[in-house]
Amino acid sequence: MDALTDLLRGVRAQSALLCRSYAAPPWSVRFAGTASLTAVMASRGDGWLIADDHEPMRLRAGDIGLVRGPLPFVLADDPATPLQLDTTLPGCAKWAVGTRTYRLGEQGDATILTGSYEVEGSVSDRLLHALPRAFVVPCGPCPTVDLLSDEIAKDQPGQEGVLDRLLDLLLVFALRDWFDRPEANTPGWYRALGDPVVGPALRAIHDEPAVSWTVGDLADRAKVSRAVLAKRFTAQVGVPPLTYLTEWRMSVAADLLAEPDATVHSVARAVGYRDGFAFSTAFKRVRGVRPSDHRVVALRA
Structure with missing residues (x-):
């Protein structure tokens, strides 16, 4: 995808x-x-x-x-x-x-x-x-x-x-x-899709956000060194690969938290966190609210 x-x-x-x-x-x-x-x-x-x-x-x-x-x-x-x-x-x-x-x-x-x-x-x-x-x-x-x-x-x-x-x-x-x-004024993530180095890394993140990606893993997908991927990814997308990964995970998590049967722990696992506490910390850092608070608001909407 x-x-x-x-x-x-x-x-x-x-x-x-x-x-x-x-x-x-x-x-x-x-x-x-x-x-x-x-x-x-x-x-x-x-x-x-x-x-x-x-x-x-x-x-x-x-x-x-x-x-x-x-x-x-x-x-x-x-x-x-x-x-x-x-x-x-x-x-x-x-x-x-x-x-x-x-x-x-x-x-x-x-x-x-x-x-x-x-x-x-x-x-x-x-x-x-x-x-x-x-x-x-x-x-x-x-x-x-x-x-x-x-x-x-x-x-x-x-x-x-x-x-x-x-x-x-x-x-x-x-x-x-x-x-x-x-x-x-096309966003960087869209332009980067056509890049032979950054494109494969972006698609990997979007296809499998739950995978414990490292810069090395993403570089392997792109068939380049870690240094080359990190530099090119940051230049084209605007943030380093793992920062983009975290931001994307939190966007996916925000949508999953709005589902009636979801729990904070099930969403944490779905986006690559074994520890609900680590997920909650990352979610609040990126989104500004705790996952449980986001879920309450989303379910009321």
């Missing part, structure tokens, strides 16, 4: 709030942006994504915009168009022309889609924090966006599952393309 796949495991569309809007100029719609992550797409025509405190961003057909909430945003044919519909206020039903479908104007020159993601767990938080609050990935024509637009209008068995998985697929496409762009 690569690091991006691992970090995406808690970012899933679950009965996502999907909306398709047909619009004819001038049009402008405001969204609350309360979800952890919202995708906006133009399957036909162009538009603009205008997030609070951000410069307007052009959204062409096939492009995918992502908004890391909570952050209100507007979709419009032009940044100067006055607001026509505020989805945060009552009265949106008058624009509805079917399930999940709205129409602004007599003819729809543009078709805009929005869909939300739930983000659960500390592991996926690492991914969200690597993203800008709002950005657009220029994808060009995208068959998956068109397929999602067509599927929204259907009412068939398994419909929620189809829409959710299509939305998940679009997110993977968008993030992969975004992190490959020079303006993305």
Whole structure:
């Protein structure tokens, strides 16, 4: 499993709030942006994504915009168009022309889609924090966006599952393309995945966090000396290998502690600690709270 796949495991569309809007100029719609992550797409025509405190961003057909909430945003044919519909206020039903479908104007020159993601767990938080609050990935024509637009209008068995998985697929496409762009300020762990030395060590840590890795063990995976791995890993990821290992273990542990049947001792073993005291000390040092306190808060959420 690569690091991006691992970090995406808690970012899933679950009965996502999907909306398709047909619009004819001038049009402008405001969204609350309360979800952890919202995708906006133009399957036909162009538009603009205008997030609070951000410069307007052009959204062409096939492009995918992502908004890391909570952050209100507007979709419009032009940044100067006055607001026509505020989805945060009552009265949106008058624009509805079917399930999940709205129409602004007599003819729809543009078709805009929005869909939300739930983000659960500390592991996926690492991914969200690597993203800008709002950005657009220029994808060009995208068959998956068109397929999602067509599927929204259907009412068939398994419909929620189809829409959710299509939305998940679009997110993977968008993030992969975004992190490959020079303006993305890509996090070190992602860039390091393609490195012939650091990549194997990173994958080993993510695949088997419970293993008692040493720098020597990780260097063996990378087929280099310990000194070479330590220097290159620190330069590319920003922290030494064993520091990254500890931080990753604590992120995994934070998610495991939120499971109803988990105990501090079972989680300690799952992330490579035989001693619950040693695990608790490491967890508090990295996360700032004791595992038991984190578990209480997580179970109440």
